[in-house]
Amino acid sequence: MRVLPRVTPRISQAIAFALLWMAALMVILPVTALLVVMFVKGRGSLSWSLVTSTEAGGLLAPIVGTTALVTLTAVIVAPVGVAAAIYLSEYARAGRLVRLIRLAIVNLAGVPSVVYGLFGLALFVMLLHFGRCLLAGACTMALLVLPLVITAAEEALRQVPRRLREASFALGATRWQTVRRVVLPNALPGIITGLILSVGRAAGETAPILFTAAFYSLTDPFPKSLFDPIEVLSYRLFVIATEVPRIEEGEKWATAAVLVALVLGLNALAVIARARLRRARRW
Amino acid sequence: MSESNTDRPIEQPEGEIKIETRGLNLFYDAFRALTDINVAIPARQITALIGPSGCGKSSFLRCLNRMNDLIDDARVEGDVLLDGGSIYEDDTDVAQLRKRVGMVFQTPNPFPMSIYDNVAYGPRLHGFGGRDSLGEVVEKSLRGAALWDEVKDNLRKSALDLSGGQQQRLSIARVLAVGPDVLLMDEPCSALDPTATFRIEELMLELMERYTIVIVTHNMYQASRVSQHTGFFLLGELIEYGSTVGIFENPKDQRTDDYVRGRFG
Structure with a gap:
């Protein structure tokens, strides 16, 4: 006995479509809302002088510091990430060692970033006597993004068709010659894209550099060597939002907007690099 | 051994032998892909290997330049002799072996580089000297593969812009450039149209003067057109081997007879 009216396939299809569409829309909404709120609230403080100034509140120092950090990372x-990916994709035979390495990668990717920060403090800042500096921060960030880089690079290497490797081996190439002359050049677009996206993530992180590299200075903001501390956008935002009193609301939003723009800019760079390099190489 | 090789209609050729297999078995993990293959392949002639899909003919070909080494769970028993010397010794230099025993694959597989760089790939690997002589090797190899006249003005063009038939002749030129004695061809025409196939077959007959050629084909007409010797594989066993004329006109095994007359496969 049917109590509810029968739902026709047409109606169930319409309901399913509406629900799925709304779910997809949920991805766009928060991003849009975030960007809009940020730029509207920060609009009053956003100006060219803000990003080029070294005066109090000026963002030139943290922009330089973030760029230096990302580049060094x-x-x-x-080299480490790509080498590990080459080992996993081209050399390793399935076995206990490879399972162990993969387990390590998965776990490394799951460690909270604040733990990396403490680890970096213990290892690079204290044990290796780097001090709180650019180098210690970049080393810590490198650890954080290593699993991302390995995974992206391995994926790019696996995309290179097997028949190209076979052609190379059949001509008497060793494994390394094949990697260097055929596999790596063809995987490079994917590797570079993955690398930029990964370090783009580093640009927005705060916790790993909190104890290892970042500082807030009004007097001497630019690093002169790898062993100087740096101002970083994410850390500046953290400080002005929580620790410095009487900072204008607009300035905080403007700082956030610049940080987000920098990260999105890096992502855009990755997409452009991939398109450019793809056009040059295809199979 | 339930069925000894000697019971089989296997006529080893007369004259100079280039490759010989002795009790060759190939396993993929527990699966036995080849069973006890004993065959002698004559120098500077064309030997065709025929049989239905999955019969082991390509796997056999890949034993001759040790391409099966690249498959993790592949294992070879028995021996393969090249000019009388084993290629499965512990200290065999596999790269050097593959220099002597070149391979052309089923689908054309040029590298995504220029035509010139494709042909120069092998010589550069093996430490070739001056630029002029490298250019000469490239030209000679392209001429050898009957491709020179079509590409001589466009050597810097991407190899991927060539037609399928041209790409396959480029693959042959690339192999010739490393100076092999043996050419292994794994269904080299299966991705090509009839005209391109005809050109490759013509080329094979020219190359036969200097190279020992072993071709795997599922096209029986191709086997009968180009080869002097033919081997028929079925379920990993060499059922019959002998002169191509004999295999096609007067096969001794009933299964060979059925296959070449198109009754199965």
Whole structure:
């Protein structure tokens, strides 16, 4: 006996579509809302002089510091991450060691970033006597993004068709010659994209640099060597939002807007780099 | 051994032998892909391997330049002799082996580089000297693969812009550039149209003067057109081996007879 009226396939289809559409829309809404609120509230304080000034509240120092941090992080993580990915994708045979490495990667990716910060403090700042500085911060960030870089690079390497490797081996190439001359050049667009996206994440992180690199200074904001502390956008935002009294609301939002713009800019760079490099190489 | 090889209609060729297999078995994990293959392949002739899909003919071909090494759970028993010397010794230099035993694959697989760089790939790997002589090797190899006249003005063009048939001749040129004695061809025409197939077959007959060629094909007409010797594989066993004329006109095993007459496979 049917109590409810029969739902026709047409109606169930319409309901399903509406629900799925709303779920998808939920992704767009928060992003849009966030961007709109941020720029509207920060609009009054956003100006060219804000990002080029070294006066109190000026963002030039943290922009320089963030850029330096991101660049150094990329320089440190790229060789290790790509080498590990090459080992996993091209050399390793399935077995206990590989399972162990993969387990380590998954776990590394799951460690909270504040733990990385404490670990970086213990290892780089104190044990290795780097002090709180750019280098210690970049090393800590490199650890944080290492699993992302390995995973992205391995994915890019696996995209290179097997038949190209076979062609190379059949011509008498060793594994390394094949990697260097065929696999790596063809995987490079994907690797570079993955690297930029990964370090883009580092640009927005606060916890890992909290104890290892960041400081808030009104007098001497620019690092002169790898062993100087740096101002970083995310840390500046953290400080002015929580610790410094009487900061104008607009300035906080403007700082947040600049940080988000920097991260989105890096993501855009990754997309452009991929498109450019893809056009040059195809198979 | 339930069925000894000697009971089989296997006629080893006369004259100079380039490759010989002795009790060759190939396993993928527990699966036995090849059973006890004993065959002698004559120098500077074309030997065709025929049989239905999955019969082991391609796997056999890949034993001859040790491409099966690349498969994690593949294991070879028995031996393969090249010019009388085993290629499965512990200290065999596999890269050097593959230099001598070149391979052309089923689908054309040019590298995403220029035509010139594709052909120069092998010589550069093996430490080739001056630029001029490298250019000469490239030209000679492209001429050898009957491709030179079509590409000589566009050597810097991407190899991926060539047609399928041209790409397959480029693959052959790339192999010739490392100076092999043997060419293994794994269904080299299966991705090509009839005209391109005809050109490759013509080319094979030219190359036969200097190279020992082993071709896997599922096209029996191709086997009968180009080869002097034919082996028929079924379920990982070499059922019959002998002169191509003999195999096609007067097969001794009933299964060979059924296959070449198109009754199965």
